[in-house]
Amino acid sequence: MSTRKLGAIASALAVALLGASFMTGNVAAREADKEGSAKPADLAKADNDFGIDQFKRLHKDGENTFISPTSIATAMQMATEGARGETKAELEKALGTADIDTPEAVKGFGAELAKRDGVKLSMANSLWADPDRVTLNDEYVQNMQDYFDSAVKTADFGNPATVKAINDWIAGKTNNLIRDMLKEIPEVAVSYLINAIYFKGDWTVKFDKKKTKEADFHLAGGDTKKVKLMSRNDDIPYSEQDGVQIAKLTYGKDKKNAMWVLLPSEEKGLDQLVKDFDAATFKKWQQRTWEREGTIKLPRFKLHFKKELSDSLKAAGIV
Structure with missing residues (x-):
């Protein structure tokens, strides 16, 4: 990956x-x-x-x-x-x-x-x-x-x-x-x-802090940035479909909550992934994903997002 x-x-x-x-x-x-x-x-x-x-x-x-x-x-x-x-x-x-x-x-x-x-x-x-x-x-x-x-x-x-x-x-x-x-x-x-x-x-299988290393992270626009990458090697639900790598990282003992990570190929790109994405496609990807041994590297990140929804709601038919 x-x-x-x-x-x-x-x-x-x-x-x-x-x-x-x-x-x-x-x-x-x-x-x-x-x-x-x-x-x-x-x-x-x-x-x-x-x-x-x-x-x-x-x-x-x-x-x-x-x-x-x-x-x-x-x-x-x-x-x-x-x-x-x-x-x-x-x-x-x-x-x-x-x-x-x-x-x-x-x-x-x-x-x-x-x-x-x-x-x-x-x-x-x-x-x-x-x-x-x-x-x-x-x-x-x-x-x-x-x-x-x-x-x-x-x-x-x-x-x-x-x-x-x-x-x-x-x-x-x-x-x-x-x-x-x-x-x-x-x-x-x-x-x-x-x-x-x-x-x-907590992750069902935690990332070992000792394995977190600084490495190159390639942005959607083509630039490269140095970031802290967490690393984990074990059995991970994973698949490759429609030019996208799909991985499931579960939380808790019962694994009822999960983060799904989608990584588009260089040819597809992130913006095209967003344009093509819908619930039916995502469900298909989930159903065709199964555990296999592998290594996943994930950047540590923090997100803040604030947006006025009036325009997007109007576009969806809510006036």
Whole structure:
């Protein structure tokens, strides 16, 4: 396995913060008689499809892109439960959840996240509303608490202390890794829907620190950079398909969480990999990957990514 630019698709730590300025007047309650799948697996597939679409829209050549599909989708699903009519249909179409009983699936998904051994994986939701700008339907609030396990808070959006309160909530749910998310609250905002995901885990098979060496790392643009490369030799789920090397690095004792590392060939390149990437292709690659002995070298890295999602959401059909 060579050490060219890595394209890592991973959901590790992120915050999705949605200013729901469309939530004026009374918010529609959940349709209790909606028919649809309540399986967390179906919701996860919809989240992945939506997340990959957002990833491709946000990616810029030569730049790192780091998002959590679940974090973005969950915030949007909370908004969907507070919408009705054409707005609700528009959101469900974009999210791919028209045939899914989203609240029930979200509840099951949250329970599944708790079943992890050797990793800490938690998800937290909150709804913040200015009572002078919006009236929340009681049943909607109850659904947020029952299905999304969401904290529901009211606050004066014109008071700078509210910015601090929201930022403190986010920092608390992400172990202080994400701070000062908001600088100010715009006048058009009437509520905020926030999802925070925190992940911390040990590799199932740890990298030996003594084997970490400085070496050349080849960037997508062709330049070379000296970096600290971790190295590990053992049985690793691996395959080569469609001009891409695929490796799976698991976390925890139960191996339920994993980082999938995708390394395109020089001919394919990272930008073409992103353009060609979709959920069906990724599933095919996963199914055709099996353990084999080999050496993987991975750079130590830290990612910070902050992006306004309005344009990418509009491009996906959410206006």
